Amino acid sequence: MMTVTPSHTANHHNKPRPPPTASTGIIGWLRKNLFSSLSNTILTLVAIYVLSLAIPAIVDWTFLSSQVSGETRFACKVDGACWAWVDQRFGQFLFGFYPEGERWRVVVAFILLFPALIPWLADGVPGQRYLRWFSVIYPVIATILLAGGMGLQEVPTHKFGGFMLNLIVGLSGIVLSLPIGILLALGRQSKLPLIRWLSVGFIEAVRGVPLITLLFVSNILLPIFLPPDVTLDSVVRVIIMVTAFASAYMAEVIRGGLQAIPSGQHEAALAMGLNYWKSMRLIVLPQALRISIPGIVNTFIGLFKDTTLVIVIGLFDILGIANAMVSNPDWLGLSTETYVFVAVFFFAVCFSMSRYSIWLERRLGTKRQ
């Protein structure tokens, strides 16, 4: 039996009161998040203890007891990290064997990347429309800057290396694999059997093979199949293979998103007279891509880290340069410093992508609810 007591109904008319002080502010936060139960309190204390050991040690090794100058590792007389090589090798880590006098071209291409990318990443950028046109010609500008031509000295791509190579391969792969992945995902759902079979065949064939194998194939087998007068540049080959690989994964991520959209959405669009492509572009894909963002960014991050595999076909990306340096007699044994240094670059890029995706999800999400 449910009876409504007078006090119940009276409560309804009470004025709102501020919450009890202990549930808000710093103390409230601590209580709720760190000391909400006995087991949580124990975990919090253990975590504080571990951090109190680890953080001072890391700071000490990295900064306080480290040394930043010296000609070889034997100049390093400290217990902490030996950063003396950075001064000598920084350029190589960034640019590989790109001629030193021409490295400004890479820097210019990198700076121009921002106005080319930003108008696609956010809305309301001043001059967005013009910047997007700039994005369209940016690949041409970047290619000329990096490889030469139009009066600039030619730099063969086997001299590309270091983090610049990771960025070139990674960004090209990211920009190309998204549209190709969308087309493959749509193709896989196509009513036309030929398109469906081709899409499924491509996705399964590429996804079922390790990327290293694809890179080997691109290096050894492609030249055999291509006519002898056609040579594909090795960096271009890598971009093609990395893109193909990421596209197959992307297609499956986006297919998941497409399947989550009720068929009524596409039907409503068709019933209003929109054709297939308009319905996809305006109705289905905006929703499918939004819910696929975590998977898409996951694939992007995986792709970016996979760019280090170019070492198997003789290109020296930042990790390749690091490997070479670690085995150099002058700097032998500095593998911790070197790999930490390389990790920072990858972490910076991957973490940015991750934060961006969270920001994007939130921005698109707020519009709906």
Added chain:
Amino acid sequence: MNQNEINKAPDHQKVIQIAGLNKWFGSFHVLRDLSLSVEQGEKIVICGPSGSGKSTLIRCINFLEEHQEGQIVVDGIELTGDLKNIDAVRREVGMVFQSFNLFPHLSVLENCTLAPIWVRKTPQAEAEELAMQYLKRVKIPEQAAKYPGQLSGGQQQRVAIARSLCMQPKIMLFDEPTSALDPEMIKEVLDVMIDLAESGMTMLVVTHEMGFAAQVADQVIFMDDGQIIEQNTPKEFFEKPRSERTKLFLSQILSN
């Protein structure tokens, strides 16, 4: 009688002509030798038990379902696999779904202006003006800036009706428009539909709302097993149903 050639010359009286329509889902024969003609301004209510093919029938009229045999001519255009004809028919035929199918990533106003802008190439300002006019007609102009997820079911269905009207269709199809609604919201949607019927719109409505049928329908069709069992004026249909199946159906639906 099922394969009468339909005269495809534009006939302003008969806006929908269906002859000898047959459709299968796999091996299931969902529409059987069905013929129907609808005159301009006519309001037809289609009822029948679930699985009787009534939704499939109206979904064939804008080619959301493809028929295998027979002829469907809408506004003088025959529906075949020809994409041009399909597009032309869909521009003239609006549809309202049971589950609303509003686009959740677009605002109410954008839902309404999308098709006029992208299909009819209406300038944006004009499309918005038109949209506001129809949103006023369904008594919901104040919600134009909101997103569908922020509206109640009845409000969403009224927006869906306005969205269809923005294409200024000659024919409106309703596929169980009130079946997904809470009881207290059914009336607000039916009121909009009654208003639309009174304005002279040609309407085909799949519904079990017999009150609506009695009030606005020119013809009531009872379907079962993919066939039209009975077609009559509402008065005759409710008072003197001819077939036993119709009687049984009416007794079941009216006892609720």
